Every structure is written in C-alpha cells, then in structure tokens.
Amino acid sequence: MNSIIEINDLDLFYGDFHALKHVNMEIPEKAITAFIGPSGCGKSTLLRTFNRMNDMIAGTRIEGSVEIAGTDIYSDEVDVETLRKRVGMVFQQPNPFPKSIYDNIAYGPRLHGITDRKKLDEIVETSLRSAALWNEVKDHLKRSAFSISGGQQQRLCIARALAVEPDILLMDEATSALDPISTLKIEELAQELKDRYTIVMVTHNMHQAARVSQQTVFFLNGEVVEYSETERLFSNPTDQRTEDYISGRFG
Amino acid sequence: MRAKTADKIATSIIIAVAALIVLVLAGLLGYILYRGLGHISFHFLTSAPETIRKGGGIGPQLFNSVFLLVLTMLITVPIGLGAGIYMSEYAPANRITNFIRLIVEVLSSVPSIIVGLFGLLVLVNLFGFGFSLFSGALALTVFNLPLMVRITEQGLKGVPREQKEASLALGLSKWKTITSVMLPISLPVVLTGTILAAGRVFGEAAALLFTAGMSSPRLDFTDWNPFSPFSPLNPFRPAETLAVHIWKINSEGLAPDAAEIAAGASAVLVITVLLFNFGARWLGRYMYRKFTAIK
Numbered sequence: 254m255n256s257i258i259e260i261n262d263l264d265l266f267y268g269d270f271h272a273l274k275h276v277n278m279e280i281p282e283k284a285i286t287a288f289i290g291p292s293g294c295g296k297s298t299l300l301r302t303f304n305r306m307n308d309m310i311a312g313t314r315i316e317g318s319v320e321i322a323g324t325d326i327y328s329d330e331v332d333v334e335t336l337r338k339r340v341g342m343v344f345q346q347p348n349p350f351p352k353s354i355y356d357n358i359a360y361g362p363r364l365h366g367i368t369d370r371k372k373l374d375e376i377v378e379t380s381l382r383s384a385a386l387w388n389e390v391k392d393h394l395k396r397s398a399f400s401i402s403g404g405q406q407q408r409l410c411i412a413r414a415l416a417v418e419p420d421i422l423l424m425d426e427a428t429s430a431l432d433p434i435s436t437l438k439i440e441e442l443a444q445e446l447k448d449r450y451t452i453v454m455v456t457h458n459m460h461q462a463a464r465v466s467q468q469t470v471f472f473l474n475g476e477v478v479e480y481s482e483t484e485r486l487f488s489n490p491t492d493q494r495t496e497d498y499i500s501g502r503f504g
Numbered sequence: 505m506r507a508k509t510a511d512k513i514a515t516s517i518i519i520a521v522a523a524l525i526v527l528v529l530a531g532l533l534g535y536i537l538y539r540g541l542g543h544i545s546f547h548f549l550t551s552a553p554e555t556i557r558k559g560g561g562i563g564p565q566l567f568n569s570v571f572l573l574v575l576t577m578l579i580t581v582p583i584g585l586g587a588g589i590y591m592s593e594y595a596p597a598n599r600i601t602n603f604i605r606l607i608v609e610v611l612s613s614v615p616s617i618i619v620g621l622f623g624l625l626v627l628v629n630l631f632g633f634g635f636s637l638f639s640g641a642l643a644l645t646v647f648n649l650p651l652m653v654r655i656t657e658q659g660l661k662g663v664p665r666e667q668k669e670a671s672l673a674l675g676l677s678k679w680k681t682i683t684s685v686m687l688p689i690s691l692p693v694v695l696t697g698t699i700l701a702a703g704r705v706f707g708e709a710a711a712l713l714f715t716a717g718m719s720s721p722r723l724d725f726t727d728w729n730p731f732s733p734f735s736p737l738n739p740f741r742p743a744e745t746l747a748v749h750i751w752k753i754n755s756e757g758l759a760p761d762a763a764e765i766a767a768g769a770s771a772v773l774v775i776t777v778l779l780f781n782f783g784a785r786w787l788g789r790y791m792y793r794k795f796t797a798i799k
Contacts, residue, residue, distance in 0.1 A: 304673060306669065306672070309669075309672070334675045334676070334677055335675065336675070337674065338674070338675035339675075342673040344666060344669065344673075346666055348664070348666035348669070348670045350670065350685055351667075351689055352688075352795070360684070360685075361674040361675070361676065364674075364680050410670070413670075414673070414674065417675060
C-alpha cells in the first residue's frame with residue numbers, strides 16, 4: 254500500500270505542554286487508519302495537525318514535518334484553505350449549519366466558486382448518495398438540517414465534507430455521540446468510502462477500531478507506542494503497554 | 505420546610521417586582537396614549553408647526569426623526585459591525601484589546617448632553633458641518649457605536665465553536681466563515697442591538713440640541729434633490745426631531761395648544777418606536793428563517 258501521509262519527528266507543544274512527542278508514522282492511501290488510546294493521549298491532536306486545525310489554538314508550536322502526498326503542509330508555500338479542501342473533517346458532535354439540508358452540502362462548493370444550479374444539484378445528490386443519506390432526505394432537501402436525527406446529521410456532515418472533493422477524510426470520534434444503530438451505519442459507510450478516500454479516524458472504542466480499520470495506531474501520553482495492521486495489533490501486540498490497554502487493564 | 509418557605513418568598517418577590525415593572529410600563533404607555541391619541545389626526549401628522557397660532561402639526565419633525573434614524577444607522581451599522589467583528593475574531597487577546605474594550609464601555613456611559621457639546625465644538629464648529637442632520641447623525645453614532653460593537657462581539661462569540669470549525673474545515677477562509685455562517689447565526693442578537701440603538705436615536709434629544717439644531721427650514725416636500733437647501737433629503741440642513749420638538753414646545757412653546765401638541769407628539773413618538781421595534785423584529789425573524797431554514 255502507498256502511504257499518503259508521512260509524519261517525521263513531529264513534536265507539538267501547547268504552550269509548555271508537550272502534547273505530541275517525536276511521532277513517526279506513515280498512513281496508507283485508500284484505507285482506514287484508526288487512532289486509539291486513552292483520553293488526552295494526543296490522538297485527536299495528531300489528527301488535527303493533518304488539516305492544521307490546531308493553528309487556531311494560540312500558543313501551538315510544531316517541530317518536525319507532516320507530509321501529505323509529498324508536500325510538507327507546514328511549509329510557508331502551503332495555503333491552509335487549499336489544504337483543508339483536500340483534507341475533510343467530521344467532528345465528534347454532528348455540527349450541521351443552521352441551514353437547509355441542501356444548503357449544508359452546497360455551502361462549501363458555492364463558496365469555492367460553483368454557482369451553476371445544475372452543477373450544485375448534482376454535487377448535492379452525489380454527496381448525499383456517497384454518505385448513504387440520499388434516500389432518506391431526497392424529498393425534503395429544503396428542510397432544516399436540524400429536523401433530521403443525530404445519526405442522519407452526522408452523515409449529512411460527512412456528505413458536506415465530501416462535497417468539496419477531498420482526498421482524505423478525518424473522523425474525530427465521529428460516532429461517540431451516536432446511538433449503536435447510527436454508529437453501525439457510519440461504520441458501514443466508512444467501509445464503502447475507503448475505496449475512494451483515505452480515512453483516518455480517532456476512536457475511543459477499541460472494538461470499533463478492530464471492526465473497521467486496516468491499520469491501527471496506539472497512543473499513550475503523546476507518544477505513538479505501536480502501529481501496525483489492525484489484526485496484528487489486536488492479536489499480537491509487540492509492546493506490553495499495548496497489550497495492557499487492549500486487554501482492558503487501563504484506559 | 506425552611507428552604508421551601510424561602511423559595512416561596514423569593515418567588516413571590518420576583519413576581520411582584522416583575523408585575524410592578526409591567527404596571528409602571530403599562531401605566532406610562534397608557535397615560536401617554538390617553539393624553540395624546542385624541543390629538544392625532546392626518547393634519548397633525550403632515551402639517552408644519554405654528555409658532556403662535558393654534559393648530560400646528562409635526563410633519564417635518566416626524567420626517568426628520570425618521571431620516572435621522574436612517575442616516576445614523578447608515579453610519580453606525582457598518583462601523584459597529586466591522587469593529588465588533590474585529591474585536592471578536594481578529595483582535596489578539598492582549599492588553600491593548602482589553603483597553604479598547606474598556607474605552608468602548610466608557611464611551612457608552614458618557615452623558616448624552618456631553619456628546620452634544622462635543623458635537624457642537626468638534627462637528628458643528630471645528631469641522632464646519634453646521635447645525636445639520638449630518639452632525640446629529642455623527643453625534644448619535646458616538647453613543648450608539650459602543651452598543652453596536654458590544655452586541656456584535658457578543659453575538660459572534662455566542663456562535664458555537666463547532667459551527668465555526670465546520671466551516672473552516674471545509675477550506676473556507678475566516679472572512680467567508682464569518683459572513684456566511686457566523687453572522688447569520690448571530691443575526692437575532694445583532695438585530696436586537698440594532699433595534700436598541702435605533703430606539704435611542706428616536707428618543708434622543710439632549711445630544712441633538714447642539715448638533716442637529718432646534719429649527720427646521722421651511723421644507724419643500726416636492727423637492728427631492730438632496731443638494732437643494734430646502735429639500736427634506738438634504739443631510740446638511742438643520743433639523744429638529746420629534747423628541748427635540750417635544751422638549752422645545754414644553755419649555756418655550758407659545759402656541760395656545762402647546763400642551764396638546766406635546767401630548768400628541770409624545771404619543772406619535774411612542775407609537776413610532778413601537779412600530780419600528782415590531783417591524784424590525786419581524787424582519788429579523790424572517791431573515792433568520794430565510795438564512796437558516798428553521799421553521
């Protein structure tokens with residue numbers, strides 16, 4: 254498998270707090286990589302370096318490099334907005350805009366310059382189909398995005414991210430606020446999407462990582478303890494701490 | 505048992521206070537309307553005032569108040585929004601920003617008569633705008649701006665972080681995020697602030713005495729060229745507003761029916777402010793629904 258994200262000697266500080274320590278990793282293209290570990294271990298922080306959402310937090314400092322498709326995304330030439338178009342994100346809480354279902358999806362493409370009505374209709378339909386939501390909402394696209402269920406809202410958020418045609422989709426505990434059935438739907442969706450997109454998901458739920466991902470990374474206290482193919486990590490971890498965590502001894 | 509009693513007492517006190525406020529307000533409104541409504545007629549609303557004879561109207565003053573409101577909001581809203589956006593989204597969190605915030609607070613508590621004197625010295629005399637609607641609008645902007653800035657800042661700060669992040673994560677610039685996600689969400693708050701500011705424009709007299717002036721030229725309501733000195737639309741002519749007119753007629757009115765005119769004008773002022781409030785709220789709800797698709 255080709256790797257699309259390459260992290261070299263990455264250190265990240267929030268002020269004095271050393272949040273990520275010397276991270277080295279490669280993330281394979283068109284597959285699902287899961288980040289697991291206890292709260293505060295740095296998994297979300299690393300995820301948020303991929304689309305530079307950490308930039309918004311004052312006092313964040315970064316050393317080392319994060320390369321996406323060969324380009325260091327922290328170099329000066331990189332335009333953050335272009336980067337974020339290529340690296341979509343789905344958040345922990347479903348966060349649709351207080352707009353109609355249609356406008357939620359069309360928002361990104363529209364502001365990126367697409368005004369043709371037909372083209373927008375097409376993008377909305379394709380994105381909603383990709384997010385397995387089309388059949389449920391196609392008859393009331395003009396309704397508020399808040400009128401659908403939490404699970405549907407989260408798929409709407411996935412569709413919204415897909416509408417700007419990213420290569421990579423980041424999911425930051427995207428199912429932790431959802432019920433089991435909605436969670437299952439999102440997991441199935443991720444399985445379908447991985448043929449076209451590189452997916453990196455942070456999850457609190459080890460079983461979820463085991464169910465859906467091809468590669469798993471285990472974090473502890475800002476360090477990457479171990480990363481390998483999911484099956485191997487869960488069946489035959491090389492590090493004692495990994496074994497302790499996945500067997501439920503802490504975390 | 506004791507906690508329950510305390511709770512009951514507190515609740516009844518709160519209800520009593522609330523009822524008192526409502527009663528005072530209702531009484532005030534009722535009295536103003538009771539005294540003034542009888543005097544309002546089409547003639548009263550449209551004709552010019554008389555100095556010593558009976559039967560004068562408030563036409564020009566009513567027009568001046570509305571026109572001044574529009575002028576003031578044209579100046580206040582863009583500057584207030586801009587400053588509010590800056591304070592909320594762009595200003596770094598440091599001492600200078602806090603100092604600006606403090607200055608804004610102080611500005612909002614300057615007595616309006618001082619603002620009026622400042623307007624007289626700086627706008628009317630130094631800058632040579634004369635007693636004019638424009639001077640009046642600038643003076644009113646001085647004490648409406650703090651409100652507008654603070655409300656905008658609060659409105660934007662109240663937008664959930666998730667919404668903002670969602671937009672940024674789609675690769676939208678900060679500016680686009682502010683204009684197309686954050687401002688629509690904070691619209692109800694910003695609009696309330698705008699209405700409050702507008703209400704103050706309508707009711708203000710002290711700051712206008714020395715800036716917009718206490719007289720109106722003979723307006724020619726057929727001349728709509730804003731540069732002509734007798735045109736109602738000319739922003740550089742002196743203009744007595746309704747509130748100033750009420751004050752003047754009460755203190756030095758010579759017409760035999762001065763008291764009735766003052767009562768009628770007060771009723772018109774109150775009704776206009778109420779209409780404006782309801783209208784703006786309705787518009788705000790309509791716009792919010794349109795932007796957000798929330799039924």
